[in-house]
Amino acid sequence: MNSEKKLILDINDLKVQFSIPSKSLLPWAKPHTLKAVDGVSLKLYEGETLGVVGESGCGKSTLARAIIGLVPASAGSVVWLGEDLTKLDHESLRLKRKEIQMIFQDPLASLNPRMNVGDIIAEPLRTFYPNLTKSEVKEEVKEMMYRVGLLPNVINRYPHEFSGGQCQRIGIARALILKPKMIICDEPVSALDVSIQAQVVNLLKELQNELGLSLVFIAHDLSVVKHIADRVLVMYLGNPVELAECDALFAEPKHPYTQALMSAVPIPDPRIERAKKIQMLEGELPSPINPPSGCVFRTRCPIATAECSKEKPQLKGNEIHSLSCLLRS
Amino acid sequence: MLTKKQNIDAIDSFSENLEIEGRSLWKDARIRFMRNKAAMVSLIILCMITLAVIFVPMFAEFTYDDTDWYALHQAPSTLHLFGTDSLGRDLFVRTFIGGRISLMVGILGALVAVVIGTVYGAASGFLGGKVDRAMMRLLEILYSIPFMFLVIVLVTFFGRHIVLIFVAIGAIAWLDMARIVRGQTLSLRNKEFIEAAHVCGVSNWNIIRRHIIPNVLGIVAVYSTLLVPSMILTESFLSFLGLGVQEPMTSWGALLQEGAQTMEIAIWQIAFPAAFMVITLFCFNYIGDGLRDALDPKDR
Numbered sequence: 062m063n064s065e066k067k068l069i070l071d072i073n074d075l076k077v078q079f080s081i082p083s084k085s086l087l088p089w090a091k092p093h094t095l096k097a098v099d100g101v102s103l104k105l106y107e108g109e110t111l112g113v114v115g116e117s118g119c120g121k122s123t124l125a126r127a128i129i130g131l132v133p134a135s136a137g138s139v140v141w142l143g144e145d146l147t148k149l150d151h152e153s154l155r156l157k158r159k160e161i162q163m164i165f166q167d168p169l170a171s172l173n174p175r176m177n178v179g180d181i182i183a184e185p186l187r188t189f190y191p192n193l194t195k196s197e198v199k200e201e202v203k204e205m206m207y208r209v210g211l212l213p214n215v216i217n218r219y220p221h222e223f224s225g226g227q228c229q230r231i232g233i234a235r236a237l238i239l240k241p242k243m244i245i246c247d248e249p250v251s252a253l254d255v256s257i258q259a260q261v262v263n264l265l266k267e268l269q270n271e272l273g274l275s276l277v278f279i280a281h282d283l284s285v286v287k288h289i290a291d292r293v294l295v296m297y298l299g300n301p302v303e304l305a306e307c308d309a310l311f312a313e314p315k316h317p318y319t320q321a322l323m324s325a326v327p328i329p330d331p332r333i334e335r336a337k338k339i340q341m342l343e344g345e346l347p348s349p350i351n352p353p354s355g356c357v358f359r360t361r362c363p364i365a366t367a368e369c370s371k372e373k374p375q376l377k378g379n380e381i382h383s384l385s386c387l388l389r390s
Numbered sequence: 391m392l393t394k395k396q397n398i399d400a401i402d403s404f405s406e407n408l409e410i411e412g413r414s415l416w417k418d419a420r421i422r423f424m425r426n427k428a429a430m431v432s433l434i435i436l437c438m439i440t441l442a443v444i445f446v447p448m449f450a451e452f453t454y455d456d457t458d459w460y461a462l463h464q465a466p467s468t469l470h471l472f473g474t475d476s477l478g479r480d481l482f483v484r485t486f487i488g489g490r491i492s493l494m495v496g497i498l499g500a501l502v503a504v505v506i507g508t509v510y511g512a513a514s515g516f517l518g519g520k521v522d523r524a525m526m527r528l529l530e531i532l533y534s535i536p537f538m539f540l541v542i543v544l545v546t547f548f549g550r551h552i553v554l555i556f557v558a559i560g561a562i563a564w565l566d567m568a569r570i571v572r573g574q575t576l577s578l579r580n581k582e583f584i585e586a587a588h589v590c591g592v593s594n595w596n597i598i599r600r601h602i603i604p605n606v607l608g609i610v611a612v613y614s615t616l617l618v619p620s621m622i623l624t625e626s627f628l629s630f631l632g633l634g635v636q637e638p639m640t641s642w643g644a645l646l647q648e649g650a651q652t653m654e655i656a657i658w659q660i661a662f663p664a665a666f667m668v669i670t671l672f673c674f675n676y677i678g679d680g681l682r683d684a685l686d687p688k689d690r
Contacts, residue, residue: 185590222413232586
């Protein structure tokens with residue numbers, strides 16, 4: 062179905078590992094490795110939104126940071142328009158930032174408290190186009206502010222004078238000013254209250270339609286993802302669990318983990334909500350330093366068998382719906 | 391009625407186009423500082439002392455090395471406001487001249503320490519890893535050199551000179567500054583706005599300049615106002631030991647040393663320089679406290 066669309070991002074078996082110094086006093090003790098992202102492959106097409114969901118600590122944010130190069134990938138490739146970003150040197154990676162931008166989780170923390178809004182939004186512009194005059198920069202900043210729904214006359218204000226939603230709009234304006242092709246949104250709405258969430262998500266959607274952006278949208282709120290995403294990747298402990306088109310996934314989740322996630326989404330109707338049976342997962346999230354052998358989900362999986370500890374499942378299926386489970390397909 | 395509505399519309403659209411002036415954190419801090427009475431009084435007194443040490447010697451009747459053989463150890467009078475010393479030199483002028491040297495050593499020394507310390511500390515904390523470790527080890531080596539030993543070696547090799555005091559004090563004082571700034575930088579380094587700057591393609595040097603330094607400047611300002619009095623004290627201490635400024639030039643420390651020898655017979659020789667020095671140190675400390683309160687973000 063996506064064959065006629067242009068492929069812009071192709072991630073292949075991406076792994077991000079952090080080494081943690083061993084607590085042992087012996088100097089030859091081996092450091093532990095924390096597998097934050099353990100073999101994620103995905104494709105992103107032009108103008109598409111990919112939602113990434115999963116519980117806290119499952120590697121969503123690390124995936125985002127690895128795509129944009131804030132943390133180095135340990136293995137695998139991130140191919141952006143035919144060029145492997147993981148192999149680029151610092152300077153050429155810096156130039157790619159014109160095309161890939163990011164929106165952060167905490168709106169206030171992502172803005173320098175000592176700079177005013179105009180300077181914050183203009184910073185990427187000044188970095189990449191140092192020849193622009195002051196008035197040209199100001200003109201563009203004002204236009205971008207108008208576009209994201211900020212009154213241009215607040216250009217001289219400072220971040221602490223804005224609400225969370227407005228701060229996130231400033232962050233969006235900063236990400237958009239270079240006219241990127243893709244924006245990675247790292248839980249852009251989870252720090253905002255619900256009414257503001259809707260505004261920000263709708264703003265992102267509008268901007269996407271106008272500018273033809275591709276979005277990687279990370280969230281742990283499934284209803285937000287359902288609203289904005291075309292395809293959804295479900296992650297668990299650094300591993301991809303299920304990758305499917307949004308409608309297909311929400312209509313019929315196949316992986317037991319996805320099913321458990323879906324059953325936890327509250328329904329805004331008390332009668333249905335009360336009748337609904339939440340499928341609780343037993344136990345705690347295992348440590349990514351020492352993940353279970355075979356299928357990482359088997360320790361909490363309701364349908365796990367002895368088989369599951371032997372072999373690590375891979376994502377399999379078609380373009381519309383694929384999952385990584387040894388027992389189901 | 392119609393014109394009134396038009397007027398309101400006009401005002402409305404005008405006010406919408408008017409750029410609202412934001413209030414930066416610096417402005418906030420300044421307002422808080424101005425409300426602090428002790429700090430403001432200290433600031434005014436300090437300004438007066440600074441102006442006095444600059445201008446009083448220019449317009450005084452005597453110069454700092456005029457000796458009056460008929461007026462040794464003279465008590466304060468209308469001619470010699472602060473009295474004279476054992477060589478008959480006018481203490482009024484000498485106190486202000488000494489203040490010049492002391493304040494200059496204090497302020498310039500602190501400035502040198504702040505500039506070197508901030509850049510070194512910010513670079514070390516921001517670059518991290520091996521560079522950070524190497525830079526910190528170097529710092530520790532410099533720390534381990536005894537200060538007095540360094541001063542004595544410098545003085546024996548190059549003779550007594552005011553520049554040497556700058557060098558000796560400056561070489562030691564920036565070490566603390568660098569450590570403080572490094573610590574602050576480490577905590578800033580993982581903040582999201584620094585990551586955002588990386589994503590925006592800002593170069594490392596510009597991140598340090600635009601994002602790190604403005605955010606550590608608060609603590610640097612507080613620390614440097616507290617550094618000035620400690621510099622003045624160090625200089626006085628060196629002068630007191632006879633390692634400081636060269637006669638007939640003087641500083642508050644040197645005046646104190648001379649005054650201490652004749653304390654029993656001529657109390658004014660120590661009283662006036664000591665009073666000035668104490669007041670100056672008090673002022674700097676109050677200003678430092680005021681700045682700390684004003685810049686403390688938790689106070690908001």
